[in-house]
Amino acid sequence: MLKDKLRKIKMEKGNTICTYLNKLTTCKYDFGSVGITTADDDMVSLALLGLPKSWNRYQDSMNGREKLPDWERLWSDLMQEETRKSTQDGSSSNNDDEENLALESKSRKGKGKASHSK
Numbered sequence: 001m002l003k004d005k006l007r008k009i010k011m012e013k014g015n016t017i018c019t020y021l022n023k024l025t026t027c028k029y030d031f032g033s034v035g036i037t038t039a040d041d042d043m044v045s046l047a048l049l050g051l052p053k054s055w056n057r058y059q060d061s062m063n064g065r066e067k068l069p070d071w072e073r074l075w076s077d078l079m080q081e082e083t084r085k086s087t088q089d090g091s092s093s094n095n096d097d098e099e100n101l102a103l104e105s106k107s108r109k110g111k112g113k114a115s116h117s118k
Contacts, residue, residue: 002031006038010050017082021047021075040071047074055081 006027011020024047028038045068048059058081062068069077 002034002036003038006031007046007049009046011052011055013052017078020050021078024050041068043071044068044074047078054085 006024009020009023009027011017024043028043031038048062048068051059058078062077068074
């Protein structure tokens with residue numbers, strides 16, 4: 001029954017990959033607290049199966065590998081893929097916008113200092 005609960009966790013529309021993976025991880029730890037262990041390989045497979053259709057190309061590329069990554073590596077890979085997908089879609093987060101503004105402001109300040117020293 002608990003394993004079925006884990007298998008039913010899917011990435012819901014509007015959720016980030018981090019939210020989705022946190023749900024899986026929490027469920028894994030809950031199982032551990034009652035003595036049920038879930039292998040990393042199983043977690044990786046379940047995580048890939050729970051991704052939405054928009055991630056099919058990524059799923060295919062992962063399933064085409066000779067060996068699936070471990071759980072920690074999957075986290076990293078999925079986070080990078082989410083960033084790549086959001087960049088490709090032309091959307092960016094407020095954090096990205098704020099960082100770009102800060103960098104632009106910093107470069108302007110640097111130009112101003114250079115002109116004063118001449």
